[in-house]
Amino acid sequence: MKKFIKILQDIGELIVFKHSVFALPFIFTAMVVASKQTNDSVWFGFGLLVLGILCAVSARNFAMAYNRYKDEDIDKLNPRTANRPSVDGRVGRRNLELFIIANAAVFIITAYFINSLAFWLSFPILGILAGYSLFKRFSELAHLVLGLCLGLAPIAGAVAVSGEIPLWSVLLCLGVVFWVAGFDLLYSLQDIEFDQKMGLFSIPSVYGEKATMFISAIFHVVATLLWLLFAWAAQLGFLAFFGIVVSGVILFMEHRIVRRDFSKIDRAFFTLNGYLGILFFVFVLLSAL
Incomplete structure (x- = not known):
């Protein structure tokens, strides 16, 4: 039993479970807005709350674990990632494979119990989540693919509650895409020399530090504008815009x-973006109320 608990702890460290905070506020934002428009109430029910959390967590677990699984050959050469449990032997490939399969199954089964559209979308969503790990090996646009992985959360939230994909959820999705891609660019600055040495594709390794900072800023301006369009399309009030x-x-x-x-990239990446997602949700919720 102790061994099993230790494996779970190591997997938790591997997938950085606490960073689920990035995706959860946006799936709940979409569920609140969809519920308000569909049922004239922000509360979408305890059942959907549980199913939504299960979908969000299992999807992220699948994506992170698959990424670590595919990147083991790269991670073991990078000093920043060489102590990950998937590299130093604490989590074997067999256990990681089982974890990946289990979370994919949980995601699909949970989607089935939500509605038919959610079920059929679960398969291409898993494909996109897995695709990031492959995409970044041949294109610097992988930052946007990563953004799409999280950007699918609000679309999933809208589908769960309303059974459709409204325009406002697409705008919210695109805002998240550029938000995530923008802060991933900043985070990738830590590996610029390693990526160049290994011939890996990233905007920092291809275009350099100054260009990366500029592109990241543009991405975040675009994200903010798309979020404003989301609030307009969803007919939200002043508090949402604020x-x-x-x-x-x-x-x-x-x-x-x-x-x-640059040494404070982690602070900017984890702390500020974590606060952003939570505040975003809170203001949209207050506006919907």
Whole structure:
């Protein structure tokens, strides 16, 4: 039993479970808005709450575990990632394979119990989540693919509640795509020399540091504009627009921190973006109420 618990702890470290905070606020944002428009209430029911959490967590577990599984050959050569459980032997490939399969199964089965559209979309969604690990080996546009992996969360939330994909959920999705791609560019600056040495594709390794900072800033401006369009398309009130402006300010602060001191990339990446997602959800919820 202790061995099993230790394996779960190591897997938890491997997939950085606490960073689920990035995706969960946006799937709940979409569920709240869809429920308000469909049922005239922000509460979509305890059953959908549980199913939504299961889908979000299992999808992220699958994506992170598959990424670590496919990147073992790269991670063991990178000093920043050489101590990951998938590299140092704490989590064997067999256990990782079982974890990947189990989470894919949980995601598909959970989607089945939500509705038919969610079920049929679960298969291409898993394909996109797995595709990121392969895509980044041949194209620097992998940052946008990663953004799409998280951007699918609000579409999934809308589908879960309303059984359809409304325009506002697509706008919210695209905003998340550029938000994630933008902060992933900043995070990738840590590996610029390693990526260049190994011939890996990333915008920092191909275009350099200054261009990366500029592109990241453009991505975050686009994300903020798309979020404003989302609030307009969803017919949300002042508080939602105000929350999006606050999100834009947080992104501006993120860029200031990174420009001043690259050693604080982790702070900008994890702390500020974690707060952004939560505040975004809270302001949309208050607006819907």
